[in-house]
Amino acid sequence: MKPTGTLTWLPDGQQQPAYTELTMLSHAMNVDRDHPQACGGHSECGTCRVRIVSGAVSPVFPDERLLMEDFPGSFRPGERLACQVRPVGDVVVEVSIDEIQDLRD
Numbered sequence: 001m002k003p004t005g006t007l008t009w010l011p012d013g014q015q016q017p018a019y020t021e022l023t024m025l026s027h028a029m030n031v032d033r034d035h036p037q038a039c040g041g042h043s044e045c046g047t048c049r050v051r052i053v054s055g056a057v058s059p060v061f062p063d064e065r066l067l068m069e070d071f072p073g074s075f076r077p078g079e080r081l082a083c084q085v086r087p088v089g090d091v092v093v094e095v096s097i098d099e100i101q102d103l104r105d
């Protein structure tokens with residue numbers, strides 16, 4: 001794999017190479033970030049949500065869209081599932097400092 005840009009995590013500003021082949025959650029795991037996830041990356045819990053601050057990312061996948069449609073009030077503008085979304089070039093993402101509710105609860 002060849003990086004296509006830089007992935008920057010807010011609020012701490014940690015940076016790492018961005019790979020289009022990997023989800024944001026996989027990126028987080030690769031650098032041992034303690035990123036929330038409660039369903040193993042199956043688009044079921046919503047706890048991995050991140051807000052895309054800037055940069056291009058992959059389109060919304062069908063499973064991700066289903067969760068967004070089932071819980072329309074639970075996604076802030078620009079929020080995506082880290083277990084589904086992939087960076088395309090330089091991307092800045094924000095992780096909520098508040099605990100994110102498991103949508104299955």
Ligand code: FES
Nearest residue numbers: 039045046048083
């Ligand atoms: S880890 Fe559960 S929706 Fe992403």
